[in-house]
Amino acid sequence: MSALVPLSTVTFHDGQKLHADLPRNTLDPRYPLCTNHRFACLCREAETAEDRQEWRAELEHARKVFAEVLAGHPTYTDDGRNQCLCTGCQVARATYGQFRSYSDIRRERKAAARRQQERDVEIDRLHGEITKLRARLRGRSGEASIDILRDAVQTEGGNWTVHRASHALPGRWIAPERLRTLLNQLADEGLLIKHGKLGRLWTPVGGGDA
């Protein structure tokens, strides 16, 4: 690539730009031919450009290794307490976060939280599917809604919402407020725990969601 480097743009501290076809590394044919030595002559340009690329690649590699080996370690915490004391995390802190920074940890945590949330959503969806399937198999039209719902809560596991409760009672139109009342009744019976004032989520007692 060295001989074919495209015209590059150099930006100076005051914003001035200069276009120059400078050698990027010591493989550039101009490197060995340079005899007119001075500051920033072609051979010096080639060497510094090469060094820069190598340092950058080494730093990137080190960061990748730190991220892989220390994935999930609380290398830094918000209040600075309960930080991981393993050798890797100590090295990461002692090198001022050059290899593993506070923002790396935050990014890692956000990604983990996102994955957990996706899993929770999927689990809720699957529990809803189970409810639908069981309800389709049951078809107990004469039975009271509360008895059918109680049976579903006791056998199916997972979190309950008004939406899911409606699936447990197919073929019956029941107003959301009524479904909420039924779920609250099961909470009163000690089968569910009601969350939030508005009543949007009920979890089984014993944290049965797995």
Ligand SMILES: [Zn+2]
């Ligand atoms: Zn030179």
Ligand SMILES: [Zn+2]
């Ligand atoms: Zn650690």
